Amino acid sequence: xxxxxxxxxxxxxxxxxxxxxxxxxxxxxxxxxxxxxxxxxxxxxxxxxxxxxxxxxxxxxxxxxxxxxxxxxxxxxxxxxxxxxxxxxxxxxxxxxxxxxxxxxxxxxxxxxxxxxxxxxxxxxxxxxxxxxxxxxxxxxxxxxxxxxxxxxxxxxxxxxxxxxxxxxxxx
Numbered sequence: 001x002x003x004x005x006x007x008x009x010x011x012x013x014x015x016x017x018x019x020x021x022x023x024x025x026x027x028x029x030x031x032x033x034x035x036x037x038x039x040x041x042x043x044x045x046x047x048x049x050x051x052x053x054x055x056x057x058x059x060x061x062x063x064x065x066x067x068x069x070x071x072x073x074x075x076x077x078x079x080x081x082x083x084x085x086x087x088x089x090x091x092x093x094x095x096x097x098x099x100x101x102x103x104x105x106x107x108x109x110x111x112x113x114x115x116x117x118x119x120x121x122x123x124x125x126x127x128x129x130x131x132x133x134x135x136x137x138x139x140x141x142x143x144x145x146x147x148x149x150x151x152x153x154x155x156x157x158x159x160x161x162x163x164x165x166x167x168x169x170x171x172x
Contacts, residue, residue: 078097
């Protein structure tokens with residue numbers, strides 16, 4: 001195992017830890033709580049960060065997404081196409097992510113986490129300098145993409161933890 005693999009594994013494990021702390025033991029109604037009509041819910045934040053991780057890791061691995069390959073899209077039953085990740089969602093679309101239980105949300109996140117760790121342990125990790133997106137200057141490497149995913153995930157997981165704190169204060 002390389003130092004890069006160890007560091008990235010630790011980073012994604014930390015994301016998973018915050019996600020579980022933010023979601024564990026909440027009802028579907030609590031997961032859908034929004035501090036105001038324009039705010040993101042815990043359910044949407046965790047679904048979105050997991051969809052982005054799934055999308056980007058599948059792209060790096062040049063394989064299918066967990067979302068569609070393992071039937072999570074059907075299980076969630078959201079009113080979005082299978083390619084939706086939540087990027088650019090309106091407040092109305094955020095509100096459409098409701099009725100989802102903690103078990104389903106964490107099940108999907110854990111499945112994506114397992115796929116991520118599998119990718120990190122595989123031969124793809126040896127090619128961190130591979131260019132994966134030429135639309136940027138400088139072009140994006142696999143290493144930069146992985147760090148971007150970790151950063152985005154941690155921001156959204158932290159937001160979910162914050163919304164949980166607001167929910168708990170509101171419920172007294």
